[in-house]
Amino acid sequence: MIEINRVWCMPNKNTFDIKPVKELIERYLNILPPNATIIDPFANKNQLATITNDLDPQYNTTYNMDATEFLKIMQTNSADMVLYDPPFSPRQVSEAYKKFDMSVNMETTQASYWSNQKKEIGRIVKQGGYVITCGWNSGGI
Numbered sequence: 001m002i003e004i005n006r007v008w009c010m011p012n013k014n015t016f017d018i019k020p021v022k023e024l025i026e027r028y029l030n031i032l033p034p035n036a037t038i039i040d041p042f043a044n045k046n047q048l049a050t051i052t053n054d055l056d057p058q059y060n061t062t063y064n065m066d067a068t069e070f071l072k073i074m075q076t077n078s079a080d081m082v083l084y085d086p087p088f089s090p091r092q093v094s095e096a097y098k099k100f101d102m103s104v105n106m107e108t109t110q111a112s113y114w115s116n117q118k119k120e121i122g123r124i125v126k127q128g129g130y131v132i133t134c135g136w137n138s139g140g141i
Helices: 019-029 067-073 090-099 111-124
Strands: 038-040 079-084 125-133
């Protein structure tokens, strides 16, 4: 059974700090096995996952790499849950890359950038696993 609730809350660049989003994630975290593997390719300051990544090294994450490359190093069928909250737009991706003197190219600014990540998420999430996705570019997960 699918239950849909519409709840308004003030937007925040830290999506997982928004009360209804955080409550949704916590509800799923509570049903996972104790040693569940939870992956977050855009963790920022969030520490909800067991394996975290963020391009920005100022955040205390397991990895600091491009999200697509990060997802590619994860083993097939290894994730019980993936938390996916990518940057809102190609412009934000470009700004992040330029901030770290990384090259911005067609691969990082086209829709295929998101499609490649979704393909990797489909590969790594276990049968019966969960993907909680937020954001404009994450549709179709």
